[in-house]
Amino acid sequence: MEQIYNAIQAAADQNASGFRDAIDAALATKIQDALEIKRIEIASTMFNAHSDEQAEQEIVSDEDV
16 A cells, blocks of 8 residues: 555656656555465365365275275
8 A cells, every 4th residue: 555655646746767666566566465365276276176086085995895
């Protein structure tokens, strides 16, 4: 949120490079947050799929006996 405030302040001061830097920082933060969320989603999906496969293998093994 601070980056957006800095961007607004830079725009009001007609500071083009400050505005650009603040917007770049805000976008970088949003991208990092989105990547972190996606990483967590993928990791949880990957481990849940692995657990489901193990459960299916155990069920098949019990039926064979």
